[in-house]
Amino acid sequence: MKLATLDALSASTAVRSGAASAVEIAHAVLAHIEARNSALNAFTAVTAERALAEAAAIDRRKARGETLGPLAGAPFAVKNLFDIEGVVTLAGSKIDAEHPPAAADSFIGRKLSQAGAILFGALNMDEYAYGFTTENTHYGAVHNPRDLAHSAGGSSGGSGAAVAGGLVTIALASDTNGSIRVPSSFCGTFGLKPTYGRLSRAGSRPFVASLDHLGPLARTVGDLAASYDAMQGVDANDPAQAARAVELTAPALEQGTGGLRIGIAGGHFAASGLPAEAVATVAKALGATRVVEVPQAARARAAAYVITPSEGADIHFADLKSRAGDFDPMTRDRFLAGALVPAAWVQRAQRFRRWYRERVMELFHEVDILLAPATPCQAPKIGQETIEIDGVTVPARPFIGVYTQPLSFIGLPIVAAPLRQPGALPIAVQIIAAPWREDLALRVARVLERDGVTNAEPALA
């Protein structure tokens, strides 16, 4: 049993059965992080002392015969826009490094801790979550564990690299326009972007309040479901959280796809080349043939592209005025441009969001699940400026989110499921469900995992 790279539920089972202690697992994980992180640059802070203390507390509880949480002993880490008590929340920036350490953990971080998971630290990201490649000038680029010359994706690149590299079982991340699904695709992990308003965002640094979501990345669908279930709960400190009861997904995870109507997203999402092959592979495995046109999806992406810089820049307006030079050059000019976006454009984009939502909701009368590519390409090289989409060369960074943006725009729950050919970089497919139906997306992902269609094995080289 390789303790460092067990999945979360297996680690918890090992702790529960006495096959391994939580402290043994924690030491193995710390040694693995020590050995691998210098190549990946995934962590910006390793909370070793806390991890060992939390692990020892789990072992004491077990020794006393107390009930252990469902994720007891499972190692996790958080994108560094999540508050960690005693650690400065950087949000990938140099400016926020001047802030005092956080007074408490984020809400969903606390939830995972209450379930017994052990926190190992904070993970690298694009500055203020504005990017798809985690080429962070202040803290260095994150390297893809599948091929170190390539980007891990972003903005949650550290989360993707830490999970795919086997450093932790679960990484928490945010997704405004694709920042959970893009690293999942580039690094080859599962990722869950829940419904907008589902998980509390309290204790995380906001980027675009209209579009910000939080969720997990993991190497198994079981870990994704278990962590998502553990993180649900009502929190008065997130004004956008929906008033919904906890709806557990793990109990129904093995129910299969019987009775589910699965469609393939057409139009804007009808890719060519590798992304199309990935969708075709998944569709074939699921017996899905029906193509469903998602109306005006390109315009939906455009609207998200307008709202994002405007809301994002407003949060940082004082710093943009007084110290623009302290921003990462990778994000600075976009934030400055965002501060200048005319109100008329943003207002129209917000109204269009309502229109588009109504049209897409109609599709869910006909299907339960939609399939779409997650990214238009595999991970580009670090520093790569352009990619090809349908034979056309486009600037890489603004186009990586072309398939993720139109969906997070209306807050649909999505599982990114990674596919991999031998010797090739991974690419993921989005499994999209109606609002609040995370359970269905997870069930479909579980079937693909069970049947060997997906592959999120850790990269240990």
Place this chain on the structure above:
Amino acid sequence: MADEPFDAEAYVDVAAKLIGLPVDPAHRPGVVLNLERIAQMAALVMEFDLPEETEPAAVYTP
């Protein structure tokens, strides 16, 4: 806005001055480029025939 081509350079200079946002000459080309990209996206949104009664999907609970 579809009638006249969007002049991002002129707009950046005027709008930044109006809202008191200093734009370093070294940053200006990048700001202009990004605003051009946003303007292209905005054009797609603005040209769409959206019903006047469509309200924004705001989250606000008094």
